[in-house]
Amino acid sequence: MSVSVKRGRPPGMMDVARLAGVSHQTVSRVLNEHKNVSEQTRLKVRAAIAELGYRPDRAARALVTGTSQVIGVVAQNSSLFGPASMLNAFEEAAQAVGFAVNVSSVRSLDQRSIAEAVDRHLDQRVAGIVMIAPVASAGPALEHLPADVPLVTIDGDPERSSTLVTVDQEAGARAATQRLLDAGHRTVWHISGPSDWFDAAGRVRGWEQTLTDSGVEIPPLLTGDWSAASGYRNGQLLARLPDVTAVFTANDHIALGLLRALNEHGRRVPDDVSIIGFDDVPEAAYFTPPLTTVRPDFAAVATASLELLMEQVSGAAEVGRRRTVAPELIERGSVAPPAV
Amino acid sequence: MSVSVKRGRPPGMMDVARLAGVSHQTVSRVLNEHKNVSEQTRLKVRAAIAELGYRPDRAARALVTGTSQVIGVVAQNSSLFGPASMLNAFEEAAQAVGFAVNVSSVRSLDQRSIAEAVDRHLDQRVAGIVMIAPVASAGPALEHLPADVPLVTIDGDPERSSTLVTVDQEAGARAATQRLLDAGHRTVWHISGPSDWFDAAGRVRGWEQTLTDSGVEIPPLLTGDWSAASGYRNGQLLARLPDVTAVFTANDHIALGLLRALNEHGRRVPDDVSIIGFDDVPEAAYFTPPLTTVRPDFAAVATASLELLMEQVSGAAEVGRRRTVAPELIERGSVAPPAV
DNA sequence: GGCGAAATTGTGAACGCAAACATCCACGGG
DNA sequence: CCCGTGGATGTTTGCGTTCACAATTTCGCC
Numbered sequence: 001m002s003v004s005v006k007r008g009r010p011p012g013m014m015d016v017a018r019l020a021g022v023s024h025q026t027v028s029r030v031l032n033e034h035k036n037v038s039e040q041t042r043l044k045v046r047a048a049i050a051e052l053g054y055r056p057d058r059a060a061r062a063l064v065t066g067t068s069q070v071i072g073v074v075a076q077n078s079s080l081f082g083p084a085s086m087l088n089a090f091e092e093a094a095q096a097v098g099f100a101v102n103v104s105s106v107r108s109l110d111q112r113s114i115a116e117a118v119d120r121h122l123d124q125r126v127a128g129i130v131m132i133a134p135v136a137s138a139g140p141a142l143e144h145l146p147a148d149v150p151l152v153t154i155d156g157d158p159e160r161s162s163t164l165v166t167v168d169q170e171a172g173a174r175a176a177t178q179r180l181l182d183a184g185h186r187t188v189w190h191i192s193g194p195s196d197w198f199d200a201a202g203r204v205r206g207w208e209q210t211l212t213d214s215g216v217e218i219p220p221l222l223t224g225d226w227s228a229a230s231g232y233r234n235g236q237l238l239a240r241l242p243d244v245t246a247v248f249t250a251n252d253h254i255a256l257g258l259l260r261a262l263n264e265h266g267r268r269v270p271d272d273v274s275i276i277g278f279d280d281v282p283e284a285a286y287f288t289p290p291l292t293t294v295r296p297d298f299a300a301v302a303t304a305s306l307e308l309l310m311e312q313v314s315g316a317a318e319v320g321r322r323r324t325v326a327p328e329l330i331e332r333g334s335v336a337p338p339a340v
Numbered sequence: 341m342s343v344s345v346k347r348g349r350p351p352g353m354m355d356v357a358r359l360a361g362v363s364h365q366t367v368s369r370v371l372n373e374h375k376n377v378s379e380q381t382r383l384k385v386r387a388a389i390a391e392l393g394y395r396p397d398r399a400a401r402a403l404v405t406g407t408s409q410v411i412g413v414v415a416q417n418s419s420l421f422g423p424a425s426m427l428n429a430f431e432e433a434a435q436a437v438g439f440a441v442n443v444s445s446v447r448s449l450d451q452r453s454i455a456e457a458v459d460r461h462l463d464q465r466v467a468g469i470v471m472i473a474p475v476a477s478a479g480p481a482l483e484h485l486p487a488d489v490p491l492v493t494i495d496g497d498p499e500r501s502s503t504l505v506t507v508d509q510e511a512g513a514r515a516a517t518q519r520l521l522d523a524g525h526r527t528v529w530h531i532s533g534p535s536d537w538f539d540a541a542g543r544v545r546g547w548e549q550t551l552t553d554s555g556v557e558i559p560p561l562l563t564g565d566w567s568a569a570s571g572y573r574n575g576q577l578l579a580r581l582p583d584v585t586a587v588f589t590a591n592d593h594i595a596l597g598l599l600r601a602l603n604e605h606g607r608r609v610p611d612d613v614s615i616i617g618f619d620d621v622p623e624a625a626y627f628t629p630p631l632t633t634v635r636p637d638f639a640a641v642a643t644a645s646l647e648l649l650m651e652q653v654s655g656a657a658e659v660g661r662r663r664t665v666a667p668e669l670i671e672r673g674s675v676a677p678p679a680v
Numbered sequence: 681g682g683c684g685a686a687a688t689t690g691t692g693a694a695c696g697c698a699a700a701c702a703t704c705c706a707c708g709g710g
Numbered sequence: 711c712c713c714g715t716g717g718a719t720g721t722t723t724g725c726g727t728t729c730a731c732a733a734t735t736t737c738g739c740c
Contacts, residue, residue, distance in 0.1 A: 009406075012696055023720045028698060036717055058464050059402035060696035064725050066349075068399065070442070070464075077428050079622070084424050088417050091445045100464055102410070102442050105431045124398055124410075124440055228626035257626045264628075282419070286568035286597045288604075288628065352726055363690045368728065376688055400726035404695050683739095690733065695726105703720070710712095 011052040020048035031056060062125055070100045071309065072121030074114060075132040077105035080226060081281045082199070082251075082296070083132055086154060089302035090130060097310065102126060109133060114141035122149070128309045130154060136196045150312035152305045155199055163312070165305045165323045169199050172294040172327035173206025176248045176276040179292070179329060181214055183274060184337040185246035191222045191234045191258065193250040203250050203278065224250060228257035235261025238273075245273055245338040252277035252284045252293055255334075259287060270336035280330055290332035300325040351392040360388035371396060402465055410440045411649065412461030414454060415472040417445035420566060421621050422539070422591075422636070423472055426494060429642035430470060437650065442466060449473060454481035462489070468649045470494060476536045490652035492645045495539055503652070505645045505663045509539050512634040512667035513546025516588045516616040519632070519669060521554055523614060524677040525586035531562045531574045531598065533590040543590050543618065564590060568597035575601025578613075585613055585678040592617035592624045592633055595674075599627060610676035620670055630672035640665040 017024040022041055029037050030045040048054070062068040071094050075087050091101045102124060104117040114133070118141065121129055128150035131138070139157045152163045180188045190207045193200030204221065211218045222237070224230030231254035238244045239262050249255040255277035259269060267273055269289055277284060280295035304323040311321075357364040362381055369377050370385040388394075402408040411434050415427050431441045442464060444457040454473070458481065461469055468490035471478070479497045492503045520528045530547045533540030544561065551558045562577070564570030571594035578584045579602050589595040595617035599609060607613050609629055617624060620635035644663040651661075 009695090014696080024696090025698080025721080026719060029719090032698080036719085038718065041719085055459075055463055057403070057696055059399045059408065060725090061698075062399035062725095063397070063403050063696080063727085064698050066725080077432055079421060079425050079428060081419060085419050088419060088445060091443055092417055092447070095444065095460075100442055100444070100460060102440055103431055104435070104440065105428060107432070119395075120435075120440060123395055228623040232626050253623050253626075256623050260626050260628045260630075283568040283593050283596050286572050286593075286600050288600045290600075349725090354726080364726090365691080365728085366689060369689090372728085376686090378688065381689085397726050400695090401728075403697085403726080404728045406695080681740105684737105685739105686735105686737080688733100688735070691731085692729105693731100694729085697725090699723090699725105701720105701722080703718100705716100705718080707715090707717105709714090 010057075011054045012057070013054075016045065016048045016052055016054050019052060020044045066125070067127050068125050069098060070102050070124060070126050072102045072104060072118075072124065072126035072129045073132065074117045074121070074129065075103060075105050076109055076134075077107050081253075081279055082298075083134070085298040086132055086301060089298045090154075090305060093299075093302045093306045097306065099127065109135045109138045111137060111141045114138055115144065118145060122146070128152070128313050130305055130309060131156065133157075134197050134199050135194075136198070150309055152309045152312075154301060154305055157198060162320045163308050163322075165301055165308060165325075166202075167199070167296040167301060168324045168326045169202025170206035170209070172278060172296065172329075173203040173248065174210045175327070175329045176278070176294050177207045177210040178214075179335060180246040180248060180274055180276060181210070181216065183246070183335055185274065186243075186338070187211065187216045187219055188246045188248050189219045189222065189238060189244055191224045191231060191247065191249045191254050193223075193254075194225050195223060200250055207248055219244075224254045226251055226253060228253045228260075230254060231257025231259075232261050234258065236265075238262070239265035239267050246275075246335075247273060248276050248278075250278055252279045252281045252287075252291060255284075255291055255293070256287060259291075270334050272339060274335040274338075276329075276335060278327075285332060287334070289334050292332045292334045293330050294327045295330050296327040297325050350397075351394045352397070353394075356385065356388045356392055356394050359392060360384045406465065407467050408465050409438060410442050410464060410466050412442045412444060412458075412464065412466035412469045413472065414457045414461070414469065415443060415445050416449055416474075417447050421593075421619055422638075423474070425638040426472055426641060429638045430494075430645060433639075433642045433646045437646065439467070449475045449478045451477060451481045454478055455484065458485060462486070468492070468653050470645055470649060471496065473497075474537050474539050475534075476538070490649055492649045492652075494641060494645055497538060502660045503648050503662075505641055505648060505665070506542075507539070507636040507641060508664045508666045509542025510546035510549070512618060512636065512669075513543040513588065514550045515667075515669045516618070516634050517547045517550040518554075519675065520586040520588060520614055520616060521550070521556065523586070523675055525614065526583075526678070527551065527556045527559055528586045528588050529559045529562065529578060529584055531564045531571060531587065531589045531594050533563075533594075534565050535563060540590055547588055559584075564594045566591055566593060568593045568600075570594060571597025571599075572601050574598065576605075578602070579605035579607050586615075587613060588616050588618075590618055592619045592621045592627075592631060595624075595631055595633070596627060599631075610674050612679060614675040614678075616669075616675060625672060627674070629674050632672045632674045633670050634667045635670050636667040637665050 013024040013027045017027045094101045106113040106117045132154045134155040222234045235258040277293035280293045284291040353364040353367045357367045434441045444460050446453040446457045472494045474495040562574045575598040617633035620633045624631040
């Protein structure tokens with residue numbers, strides 16, 4: 001850990017080579033863990049590297065190899081819990097395999113914005129791109145992408161995207177809906193997310209399907225926008241309907257808004273109405289009452305995405321693979337049998 | 341928007357130069373908006389660039405200039421609302437001035453982790469580093485940083501950091517505390533964040549100070565960890581103390597936990613107890629009751645940080661500047677006069 | 681109308697690295 | 711004993727860009 005005194009350019013391969021008494025190419029070989037380097041010289045080089053505090057210049061490497069050790073992520077600029085968690089998890093996974101992550105967030109997921117974000121990444125010669133593209137409008141932007149850049153889409157269009165990793169929204173929704181049915185409720189209402197989100201659509205499908213399978217009446221679908229506000233608005237409606245005893249909401253924040261609306265109308269949870277949310281935001285356990293919810297495994301999605309991306313990067317490119325990770329139902333205090 | 345047919349290397353400056361009938365250097369000049377380029381050739385070059393779909397190779401540029409158009413951000417790998425919002429806001433601001441953002445998140449903000457994250461950024465030859473370093477342990481890591489890399493710290497140590505941007509925690513805390521005092525409460529309790537967070541410390545100072553200034557008794561300080569769980573735990577305690585009528589919590593999630601604890605003990609908010617939170621998370625308006633809280637302006641912090649960083653990057657480096665942005669009290673329904 | 685300065689354009693080198701190719705050496709089989 | 715084989719190392723070249731400097735053109739002015 002000695003400090004180089006000359007405050008000029010940082011040391012380069014040549015400097016290391018000179019100090020170690022070898023050629024710069026040998027240094028390169030040591031760095032890239034090539035075979036055919038004797039243990040002895042490897043050690044010498046390592047020592048020289050340490051002494052000089054040498055660090056390879058990624059830019060130079062990128063220039064000659066034509067690719068960088070950077071992964072570009074296109075994500076929506078939001079603090080929504082799902083996407084934010086996903087981003088965090090992915091960043092950590094990428095870091096573990098020595099890749100840097102370049103985030104290019106985008107205000108809205110329309111085609112133009114996404115294309116621009118992708119362009120920014122292409123300028124940086126990223127090794128691959130991960131698109132967190134949960135909405136339908138994101139699809140077309142992928143079409144015009146050069147075919148030779150590795151790409152993985154998270155929560156994208158099941159119909160279109162080539163390589164795709166998703167949370168199994170349907171399974172989560174089925175688990176939630178079934179749980180409410182099992183508790184004895186005649187049917188289950190649903191407040192969905194925005195209809196152009198695949199996540200939202202999947203949850204709706206799972207809910208509908210479960211109801212159908214049980215031969216139960218399907219109530220009208222209520223639509224929210226992930227926000228607590230939308231849960232509250234829809235809650236104003238539901239609170240007035242005495243036969244509403246069970247609601248599955250597309251996420252926890254909607255559930256929170258619903259909780260408040262029910263509360264204001266004097267309908268108790270879970271005594272009068274049972275609720276199940278989705279996402280398991282950290283504070284869901286401290287809603288009043290604690291919220292039973294569905295927890296997606298963001299870390300699993302992230303590592304799966306990275307795996308698929310790395311396969312493409314390293315050339316063994318089986319494009320078009322899919323990976324799905326199943327969420328888990330977290331039981332807490334917002335579900336009870338219907339009042340008699 | 342024509343597509344280059346040859347699927348070989350992407351076009352370089354030379355290709356553009358050839359097509360435009362000029363030298364590669366002239367192309368470079370056009371790209372960098374140098375003076376002394378005739379309008380005529382500028383147009384020719386622009387046309388050639390468009391026709392070939394040429395895009396400059398940032399890696400090559402970085403190699404020769406020794407710096408990239410990338411800003412490294414070191415942040416904690418968490419979905420905490422504050423840091424996540426900050427990151428988002430900063431990313432957007434950086435993007436607007438043509439810089440890419442490289443995130444190197446870190447599991448915990450200890451010295452070693454931070455040093456590693458910084459190293460990763462140094463490897464990438466980032467133009468500057470932004471450190472979202474809200475805890476005390478992050479300080480020492482900054483010491484060993486090469487002095488010539490532009491650095492801005494967000495929410496860092498007021499005592500130590502050179503260039504610093506922070507939310508004015510004290511002012512926010514004062515506003516909240518004063519508001520409760522003004523409502524007629526005899527004193528105000530506080531559940532703080534972790535004591536090693538500067539944010540938390542600042543809020544404690546503001547709270548204490550306001551109480552002192554009003555010549556009011558200062559209740560014992562309760563310590564939380566930002567989580568709803570910690571709000572709940574402390575709430576178990578507070579709910580049993582009948583003389584507790586006003587609580588200022590270090591963030592909204594703590595307030596949520598507290599809300600539940602009070603609720604379980606039959607103490608109504610705001611009738612029996614008034615509460616003010618901090619952060620204004622999007623769902624705070626839908627707590628039961630809606631939460632009065634303090635809203636920091638993350639976007640303002642982000643743009644201020646970027647400004648300061650850019651000053652350093654462009655050489656006009658007045659290191660050691662400070663910038664503070666004042667938060668705003670958002671009135672909602674969780675404050676009322678004490679019961680008589 | 682010619683001369684110098686300013687504007688414009690071109691030429692060569694260098695940035696730090698990896699790939700391709702060349703070289704050197706030791707060892708073993710015919 | 712010679713040549714072939716393969717491991718270990720060195721040399722050269724080029725990636726796409728900018729910088730320093732050189733060359734050329736343009737223009738104003740006496």
